[in-house]
Amino acid sequence: MPVATPVRAEPAEVRLLGIRHHGPGSARAVAAELAEYRPDIVLIEGPPEADGIVHLAADPGMRPPVALLAHAVDDATAAAFWPFAVFSPEWQAIQHALAENVPVRFCDLSVAVQFADKSPDRGGSGDPLAELAAAAGYDDPERWWDEVVEHRRGDESPFEAIADAMTALREDRAAQGIREQRREASMRNGIRAARKEGFERIAVVCGAWHVPALREPLPPATHDRKLLTGLPKRKVTCTWVPWTHGRLASTSGYGAGITSPGWYHHLFTTTENVTASWLTQVARVLRAEDLPVSSAHVIEAVRLADTLAVLRERGLAGLAEVTEATRSVLCGGNDVQLDLVTRRLVVGELLGAVPDETPQAPVAADLTARAKSLRLRRDALEREIDIDLRAPNGTAKSQLLHQLRLLGIDWGVPSMSARRGTGTFRETWTLCWQPEFEVDLIAAGVHGTTVPGAAANTLRDEISDDAPLAVITTAVEDCLLAGLADALPDVLSALDTRAAADTDATHLMAALPALARAARYGDVRETDTGQLREVAQRMLARVCAGLVRAAQGIDEEAAIEMSRLVEGVHGAVGLLEGATEPWLGALTALANRDGVPPLLAGKVVRLLNDAQRLDSVEVALRLGRALTPGVTPAAAAGYIEGFFAGGALVLVHDERLLRVVDEWLTAVPPEAFVEVLPLLRRTFGAFAWPERRSIGERAAALDRPGARPANTENPVDDDRGRAVLPVISRLLRASGGAR
Structure with missing residues (x-):
C-alpha cells in the first residue's frame, strides 16, 4: 500500500x-x-x-503462527x-x-x-x-x-x-x-x-x-x-510459509525457541479469568481421552493454582502453578496424563496459514492445488486416513502421497489400519504436516515444476547404470504406486537390462519380491503390468537355474541371508502366474543336494512340506537324518531353527516329528547342550505361548501311548458337573431341544 x-x-x-x-x-x-x-x-x-x-x-x-522463509536460489537446502x-x-x-x-x-x-x-x-x-x-x-x-x-x-x-x-x-x-x-x-x-x-x-x-x-x-x-x-x-528469495507452535518450542531445536508456546498464546489472547479458562481447556483435553474430570476438579485446580501464586507472592498464577494444579488435581499425580496436556496445550500444535497470493515455488504451488482438489488438509497433529483405491479420488490421494515420499516429503506414512482386512484395494496413511516440508518442496524444483514430474525425474536419477538391481526393482514398485506412467518404460528398460547382465542369483532373489508385488497393482490401479510380469518371469527362471550353485559352500552368516532370500522369493512366486512349479522344483533340487548349510536345508524342507511336496513320512526321515548322533549338536540345532522358523503347528499335529525332536534333545550330551541352548531358545521362544504349552503337554505324554495329557490348571470336578445336569435338561426341554 x-x-x-x-x-x-x-x-x-x-x-x-x-x-x-x-x-x-x-x-x-x-x-x-x-x-x-x-x-x-x-x-x-x-x-x-x-x-x-x-x-x-x-x-x-x-x-499465525507463520514464518518468513529465505533460501538460496541455487540451492534450496541453504534456507x-x-x-x-x-x-x-x-x-x-x-x-x-x-x-x-x-x-x-x-x-x-x-x-x-x-x-x-x-x-x-x-x-x-x-x-x-x-x-x-x-x-x-x-x-x-x-x-x-x-x-x-x-x-x-x-x-x-x-x-x-x-x-x-x-x-x-x-x-x-x-x-x-x-x-x-x-x-x-x-x-x-x-x-x-x-x-x-x-x-x-x-x-x-x-x-x-x-x-x-x-x-x-x-x-x-x-x-x-x-x-x-x-x-x-548469494542470490536469495523470500516467502511466507505456515508454521506451528510445536516448531516454536525449544525442544524442536529452534534457536530462539520457547518452552511453552501454547501457554504464551493463551496468556496473550485471554484477558479475563486466565487461570480458570486454561484449566477448563486442560479438562477438555483429558475428557477427550475418556479420563474422568468433572467441573469440581476444575474448580479445585483453580483454587490450588491461585493459592500457590499467593504463597509465592505472584500477582498471577504462572505456568508452574497451573502445571502443579493440573498434576495434583486433574491428573491425580499421573505424569503420563500430564505429558499429554503438555503436548496438546502447553506446547500445542496450532498450524498457521498464508494467503493464496503468497509467492510459492512451482512444486509447492502444484501441491497446494492438488491437495485442495483432493480435500487433503494440512494438519500439524497426526491423523489417520483410510483410502479406497477403487475410487478415483482415493487412487489420486494415494498416488500424491507416494509421489511426495519419492521426493523425501513424508507428509503421509503408510501404516497398519485398525480395521482388519486382507484386500489390496485399501491403504491406511498417517498424515502429519511439518513446516520444514516447504524447504523440501523448493528443493524438489530442481527435478521438475510439478509433484509428479519431480517424482518421476527423481526415480530416473535413482536408476543409474551402477544402481543395484534391488534399487531398480524398488523403483518399479514406487513407479506403480505413485502412478508415474511416463517414467515406467524407462524404469522397466533399466530393470530388464540390469537383470540380464547380473549373474548373481542372490541379487536377483533380493529384487524379485518387490517386482512380484508390483505386478499385482494391475488389478486395482488399472495399470498395464504385462511387461513387468515378463521381466519377473525371466528373473525367476535365472533364480531357479542358479539357486543350487548359489547355496553351495557358504558360511553361517551367508546361510542366514540366503534363508531370508529363499523365504522372500517363496512368498513372491504366488503372485506370479505359473511360477510355483518351477520354483518348487528348484527347492526340491536344493533339498536333495549334500553340503547345504543346516539352517538353509531345514528352511527348504519346511517350505516343501508346507507346499505338500514332501509328505510327513519323508519329512520325518529327513529330520531324523539331520538329528542323528553323527551330526554335531550345533549343526542339528541349526537345522531345527531353519525348519521350525515357519511355526510350531507342525510339532503340535505331527507326533512323529515331535518324537524325533524329543529323542534328539534327550540324547544331546550335557557339555554340548549349553552350546545349542541359545539356538533352541531363539527357535522355540518365537512360538506363541499356547503353542509352547501344547507342545510341552504332548511331549510329556510321549512315553505313555494313548494317554491324554492331564489338565492340571483346570481339573474337572465330576461331582459338580453331574449336579448341573438336571438344570440343563429342564432348559433343553423348555426350548424344545430335548425329547
Whole structure:
C-alpha cells in the first residue's frame, strides 16, 4: 500500500524496543508502546529481502503462527526461517505499522550475505537471560523472564530497564563476534537510512541484546561501511510459509525457541479469568481421552493454582502453578496424563496459514492445488486416513502421497489400519504436516515444476547404470504406486537390462519380491503390468537355474541371508502366474543336494512340506537324518531353527516329528547342550505361548501311548458337573431341544 514519506523538520527521534523474540508480555508492551509513540516508520530485526512481501501480513488469510522463509536460489537446502506467533513482538509491530499505514522494514544483515559468509565466528552473546536471572536469585532463566516480563499486565514500559540491564551485561563481555558486529552495523545503517529519508519518529524492534549497540550516539557511518563493504553474496528469495507452535518450542531445536508456546498464546489472547479458562481447556483435553474430570476438579485446580501464586507472592498464577494444579488435581499425580496436556496445550500444535497470493515455488504451488482438489488438509497433529483405491479420488490421494515420499516429503506414512482386512484395494496413511516440508518442496524444483514430474525425474536419477538391481526393482514398485506412467518404460528398460547382465542369483532373489508385488497393482490401479510380469518371469527362471550353485559352500552368516532370500522369493512366486512349479522344483533340487548349510536345508524342507511336496513320512526321515548322533549338536540345532522358523503347528499335529525332536534333545550330551541352548531358545521362544504349552503337554505324554495329557490348571470336578445336569435338561426341554 502507498505511504507518504515525511519531510524532516528536526532531528529524528529513535525509540528502541528491546524484546525477546517470542513472549506475550513483550508483545503486549510493544503494541502499547507503538500505540503511544505513533512512529512514522517501524524497523524490525529480520531479513531485508522480505520487505517486498511484508504487506501480506495484513491479508485476512494470514493466520499465525507463520514464518518468513529465505533460501538460496541455487540451492534450496541453504534456507533459514524467521517464525512469528500472534504473541511475537515483531508480529505485533508489523500489524501496527500496516494498520496505521506507515512503512515497516527489516533491518538485519542481508540474508544474501549470511548465506555466503563461511567464516568462523567467535564471541557472541551467550545467554544474557541466565546471568540476569542468576543475579536476581533464580536458577531458571525462563521462569525469571516469565515473572518479570511475560506475565506482566501493568502499564509501565519495561524497555528502559531491559536496555540498562543489557548495557551492564555487555560491558562485562568480550568483544562481539564478527557476524554479530555486521548484524548490528546493518541495523544502524537502517536507522541512518530512515533518518536520511526524513522520518522523524523511528521505532526499532530488536532483540534486547542489540539495544546498547543502537543507542545514541551511533558510531561513524564509515565504521559500519568498513564492516559491510565487499562481502560475498548469494542470490536469495523470500516467502511466507505456515508454521506451528510445536516448531516454536525449544525442544524442536529452534534457536530462539520457547518452552511453552501454547501457554504464551493463551496468556496473550485471554484477558479475563486466565487461570480458570486454561484449566477448563486442560479438562477438555483429558475428557477427550475418556479420563474422568468433572467441573469440581476444575474448580479445585483453580483454587490450588491461585493459592500457590499467593504463597509465592505472584500477582498471577504462572505456568508452574497451573502445571502443579493440573498434576495434583486433574491428573491425580499421573505424569503420563500430564505429558499429554503438555503436548496438546502447553506446547500445542496450532498450524498457521498464508494467503493464496503468497509467492510459492512451482512444486509447492502444484501441491497446494492438488491437495485442495483432493480435500487433503494440512494438519500439524497426526491423523489417520483410510483410502479406497477403487475410487478415483482415493487412487489420486494415494498416488500424491507416494509421489511426495519419492521426493523425501513424508507428509503421509503408510501404516497398519485398525480395521482388519486382507484386500489390496485399501491403504491406511498417517498424515502429519511439518513446516520444514516447504524447504523440501523448493528443493524438489530442481527435478521438475510439478509433484509428479519431480517424482518421476527423481526415480530416473535413482536408476543409474551402477544402481543395484534391488534399487531398480524398488523403483518399479514406487513407479506403480505413485502412478508415474511416463517414467515406467524407462524404469522397466533399466530393470530388464540390469537383470540380464547380473549373474548373481542372490541379487536377483533380493529384487524379485518387490517386482512380484508390483505386478499385482494391475488389478486395482488399472495399470498395464504385462511387461513387468515378463521381466519377473525371466528373473525367476535365472533364480531357479542358479539357486543350487548359489547355496553351495557358504558360511553361517551367508546361510542366514540366503534363508531370508529363499523365504522372500517363496512368498513372491504366488503372485506370479505359473511360477510355483518351477520354483518348487528348484527347492526340491536344493533339498536333495549334500553340503547345504543346516539352517538353509531345514528352511527348504519346511517350505516343501508346507507346499505338500514332501509328505510327513519323508519329512520325518529327513529330520531324523539331520538329528542323528553323527551330526554335531550345533549343526542339528541349526537345522531345527531353519525348519521350525515357519511355526510350531507342525510339532503340535505331527507326533512323529515331535518324537524325533524329543529323542534328539534327550540324547544331546550335557557339555554340548549349553552350546545349542541359545539356538533352541531363539527357535522355540518365537512360538506363541499356547503353542509352547501344547507342545510341552504332548511331549510329556510321549512315553505313555494313548494317554491324554492331564489338565492340571483346570481339573474337572465330576461331582459338580453331574449336579448341573438336571438344570440343563429342564432348559433343553423348555426350548424344545430335548425329547
